[in-house]
Amino acid sequence: MGVRRLTALRCRTPSTRCPLGSRDAVPTFSRMNHDIVAIGASEGGLEVLLGLVSKLPPTFPASVFIVVHTAPARSSLLPELLTQRGPLPASHALHSEKILPGRIYVAPSDAHLLVREGSMEVVRGPKENGHRPAVDPLFRSASWAYGPRVVGVVLSGNQDCGTAGMMSIKARGGVSVVQEPETASAPDMPRSVLARVSVDHVVEPSQLPGLLSRLAATPAGPKTVPDDFVAQVEGTARGARAELVCPLCQGVLTEAEPSAFAHFRCHVGHTFSLDSLVREQGEEMERALWAAVRSLEEGAALSHRLASRENGGDLRRRFAEKEHTQTDQADLIRQILLHGARLAKTDAADVSASEIAKTS
Numbered sequence: 001m002g003v004r005r006l007t008a009l010r011c012r013t014p015s016t017r018c019p020l021g022s023r024d025a026v027p028t029f030s031r032m033n034h035d036i037v038a039i040g041a042s043e044g045g046l047e048v049l050l051g052l053v054s055k056l057p058p059t060f061p062a063s064v065f066i067v068v069h070t071a072p073a074r075s076s077l078l079p080e081l082l083t084q085r086g087p088l089p090a091s092h093a094l095h096s097e098k099i100l101p102g103r104i105y106v107a108p109s110d111a112h113l114l115v116r117e118g119s120m121e122v123v124r125g126p127k128e129n130g131h132r133p134a135v136d137p138l139f140r141s142a143s144w145a146y147g148p149r150v151v152g153v154v155l156s157g158n159q160d161c162g163t164a165g166m167m168s169i170k171a172r173g174g175v176s177v178v179q180e181p182e183t184a185s186a187p188d189m190p191r192s193v194l195a196r197v198s199v200d201h202v203v204e205p206s207q208l209p210g211l212l213s214r215l216a217a218t219p220a221g222p223k224t225v226p227d228d229f230v231a232q233v234e235g236t237a238r239g240a241r242a243e244l245v246c247p248l249c250q251g252v253l254t255e256a257e258p259s260a261f262a263h264f265r266c267h268v269g270h271t272f273s274l275d276s277l278v279r280e281q282g283e284e285m286e287r288a289l290w291a292a293v294r295s296l297e298e299g300a301a302l303s304h305r306l307a308s309r310e311n312g313g314d315l316r317r318r319f320a321e322k323e324h325t326q327t328d329q330a331d332l333i334r335q336i337l338l339h340g341a342r343l344a345k346t347d348a349a350d351v352s353a354s355e356i357a358k359t360s
Helices: 045-055 078-085 135-149 163-171 188-196 205-216 228-234 274-309 313-339 353-359
Strands: 036-041 063-068 090-092 104-106 112-116 119-123 150-154 175-179 201-203 240-245 252-255 263-266 271-273
Touching: 036 045, 036 135, 036 163, 036 205, 045 063, 045 078, 045 205, 063 078, 063 112, 063 135, 078 090, 078 104, 112 135, 135 150, 135 163, 150 163, 150 188, 150 205, 163 175, 163 188, 163 228, 163 271, 175 188, 175 205, 201 205, 228 263, 240 263, 263 274, 271 274, 274 313
Parallel strands: 036 063, 036 150, 063 104, 090 104, 150 175, 175 201
Antiparallel strands: 112 119, 240 252, 252 263, 263 271
């Protein structure tokens, strides 16, 4: 896969030190260097980010864009923490805000951060892999706007958000950087990228500031053109129709092919890897089952009222039987939801692998 694991800091291009200056020095854009750094993280990424910004020089010549998965209703204090920890000012990105070098822009809660040429967009677009903000839209839009000048960085996090976006960065000649999975508290995101993308640098957190400083002072390579698969992943080309519907909007899903990385998209713009699609479909199934419980219990209550109005006879008996049947059906589904009574052991969250092995 052409993965370069670093025991000491090394770059693809000749190493040049990022110029150091006073805290008041104002960096300027270089039109040829890697001056766009896009970082995606989730669980376990905060500590790495704080360590990174504390070691970046005050004249760091690139703009840094950060997406960390956050709960929709919770405001993020990440910009304040990053500003306190390092010399570069950090803030939540604002819609149509001009991009400046030497600044850190953080995606706000419940909004995607998109990079355009010279400015940013902050939008409540469709969720991707169940997240908003998501890493993939940041990486994808940065690659569209700046091509080979982009450095994509995937840090600690669960599941596989960032893999599709890193494909976009690499397809246009950008540089891919991944945290060494063994140093990540949640290694899923780095491992997913390593399994599916030809990664340029795999680094420990302590090596990341030096690597980014060197890349920011290094000329970018030529822009390349994405292949058909990447175009399907990005939604600019239509994939093959999948025999599935979007669990969020019920729209038809298409699948990018051929590839070992399964990626699905609906016409609205919701996107899923195979893992995130399974997760979302599981949640949709749970919602549907609880709705069935509610409907059956309401039906049982209605049948009870109708039976109580009858003085006797066949009609009263039929309503009573219907109430009993609906109550039993509602209880059965409730037991499945609450206790997993009808689930296989491999689907039960409280069954360990060793317990499964004992019963197989």
